[in-house]
Amino acid sequence: MEPADLEPVSVDATDSFLEKFQSQPYRGGFHEDQWEEEFEKIPLFMKKAPSEIDPKKNPDLACLQSIIFDDERPPEEQAKTYKDEGNDYFKEKEYKKAVTSYTEGLKKKCTDSDLNAVLYTNRAAAQYYLGNFRSALNDVMAARKLKLRHLKAIVRGALCHLELKNFAEAVRWCDEGLQIDAKEKTLLEVRAKADKLKRTEQRDMRKAKLKEKKEQNENKALLQAIKARHIKLVYEAAGEDEDSASEGLCKLLDGLSFENPYGARLSIDDQGRLSWPVLFLYPEYAQSDFISAFHEDSRFIDHLMEMFDETPSWDLEQKYCPDNLEVYFEDEDREELYQVPPKCTLLQVLQHPRFFVKALTPAFLVCVESSPFCRNYLRVRNMQQVK
Template structure:
């Protein structure tokens, strides 16, 4: 609420009213704004007054830095920030209308201050600092820049000419070895194992006795399960430094991994041998029973259902079981039996399948249905419901296609129509 202030008797109305002391809230608000934002010197971009006019004439003016930001749209700000080296993401659009960017050119010029060895050394030292902080991505980038400087062709050399050529060559050689070896460390930590081996190879070209390069290469090869190459690399490293603990540790890890892989390989070989024996014994069992089988490219998906010997697939005394499909073509229905024993009769399974839940007319009863199978020649045979499956399949009249036995179940009252439709379909085929 405003307060009424009583004026003194000698108040001169011709003088401007005294400026009231700021309230504690206003004072706190002004102190909360950093002085840098209130300074006209700290303006990131030119201010456009027409863009920052406030609709409320009594509202306070924005600080210069905030007014500078309000002067532009987000897209305009992004475009201008891209011209600033710190925020630059697109070099093609980093220039002004004439394609120039003074700050960018100044930064580029820094790359050529000093000799090539000095510039490479500078990048290497920055990489070392990043590596100490375990900032592997940045460290790798600095080492890559150093290597790029080292690999520049002589005709493209834009750096200062060294006064001491021998010293410069020594710097270049040491920098090349160290940068490749250290970038290998970064790649190893980043799990870029192939790149690690390539960098180590480059370091070893410069100095074949670089033990760190041998160690890092062997670690990468171990991670790639290239145990023979890893063993060779460790052996070469230990020939240089027989007491190197790190190399001995890698050697132990290689032996442990080799043991694991050998066990896996032995188990896999045993499994493959078991499958081979099972397949051979199954084939022998089918031949002994004169059961014909055929495979096509259109094998149905039956999950793990298949022809097998049970309970022991490696025992010739086991019983053959078959996946069996009961077809009800007159009503477009089916039933699937996963393991139909060779000594089972059709009735053994129809007894628990019938009556069928969808058979509202009660046409499918044990006494009122007959069963058929298609022959090898494309005809039909009627199958005795009390015959063992082995007796039905043996003899060569029918064959098991894609490991699936198909038995057609037809109500006796519809047999004639079924046979006529079957012949008509076969005639068209």
């Protein structure tokens, strides 16, 4: 039976309608070579939504979105819609978009605590895969305030603590989760890994403390040895009192770990004798030599003979021979040079009243005796003899 408000269509009208389509073919169909792209533009068949929806380019999608995210709907429905949208983004590994969707869902402030806990936990998962471990941890903690025994939140929290190297906390969170589900695979794996790393960390800390204590004892031994020899460092050169100098030396030794820029350090042997890193400078050629361990009882001539046993590549005139060399140290405060007798030991020179050790590395100048450069170099300085 026909509805009351509709009139039957005559055969002539039908024929006329069909003839119209024969004379005016339908032009809204898909093109054969682009049908897949055009099919993708239909919201129902889209595999992936565009990042930004332009109402002019995608009117159908914009209309559908306005219906889905209608602000007049209850907050719970809106929050769930954003949760579902975030889950879709998460499956596509679009973690930043997933975070945005979950955040919008939380902004609805619905009264469903379970739903809010899921939003926090899901956002934590997205943040975790973005490498934002602290943000993820904050989210799982918020989720547990709403639902203390939320197992997924506990799992995420344990993973975050593991990444943040909070191994003890990771073990604690795993233990709490295993009380809920003793067979939870991820928690069992994380707990085993965190416990192993925690033990390794504790062992390394013990080793570091023992090493630090050993270094402190070495510091004290070095300090006592330097004081006993009346060797002056830059702190005493600055006119500080003894307590300040001792404190400064301890800081110097601690800060440099006894090492200078060359990687060597002041050391003391079993007999209480010191070996110093020593720098030799050749101002005529802007060259240098570094001795990593110059024993305090060694003589300068012995080291010079070893260093110049072969002619260095920069000594083109072959004039740097041990018998022709003069050694000096400089007192910068007085702008004076002091000549060092070759047969002097290092300790004898370090104990000179005007010698000050800088950066725990004594430095000496070496020139060729009576050479034009040496005469000119000494002319502008007040040269003194070491006695």
